[in-house]
Amino acid sequence: MAAIVRISSVCHRGVKLLFYRSALLARPLVGQQKDQDLSYLLTARIHGSSSLCAGSVSKAASLHWTGERVVSVLLLAMGPAAYLFPGPAIDYSLAAALTLHGHWGIGQVLTDYVHGEPKIKMANAGLFLLSTVTFAGLCYFNYNDVGICKAVALLWSK
């Protein structure tokens, strides 16, 4: 009893689970099945990062992953859109989506093959520079020249 009171003073969230568990243990036959089902729920609550003593985990990596997929789907949609509705809106959207998709894609390649803190930093800096120049060049082309959609059309008409 004293032990439970002590736990409650440190992690008040955990105590409710403790009491739940002990109620189950008091009825072993019914408890077996529910045990397994509930252990998933209990695991889920314990892994919750909000009030756990161990500290929280950053969501940056998973947001990056989701962002990559969103841009991929957008780029996919821009293919038929560029064919059906060529123009400056699609040109600039294509410039942005292509550059970002390529930037993140090559970022993954670098992560896979480049090791060691200083080399990683240099490679990523170089990539950032390349992507910036690429985006600038594409926007310049869209503004001062025929634009991406027209360029592809002209290339293919040769």
Add this chain to the structure above:
Amino acid sequence: MAFLLRTLARQSTCLSRPQLGVFYRHAVPMGTTAKEEMNKFWAKNNKLNRPMSPHITVYQWSVPMMMSITHRVTGVGLSGGISAFALLALVLPGNYPYYLDLIHSLSIGPALLGLAKLGIAFPVSYHTLNGIRHLFWDSGKGFTIPEVYRSGYVVIALSILTSIAAVAYM
């Protein structure tokens, strides 16, 4: 009393009870990040000058493996092509139709022109179709081995067909 001890032992929810560490069945996040662990691995192995264990030279190649590396190669190639195009747009003096006419006046011949178009169309086609296959995997579908092979063959066939169609009919 035994009941209490069992309850406590089976469900420890706080790091503040380190003596119950052996009973933690539900993992708590580690002190180091994945990135730190990976850097430690490479730093240690580079310092000890350990040779890399053979991998692509000994492992039997399979269709999924080849498709995966082709996806990566086409991706890097296309990205490099786009970057080169953007750089040239910034650096070269004339405008796009001027350079197109310049290349056209070189009288390369239809066969080589077709081949060059195929060289652009196939990577775009393959990377796009395999990209869709990847997005299906990301949604959790199609992971059984027969499905992986089947979708793989479909992607290969469609990319060849669409790139030839793009060059021949457009």
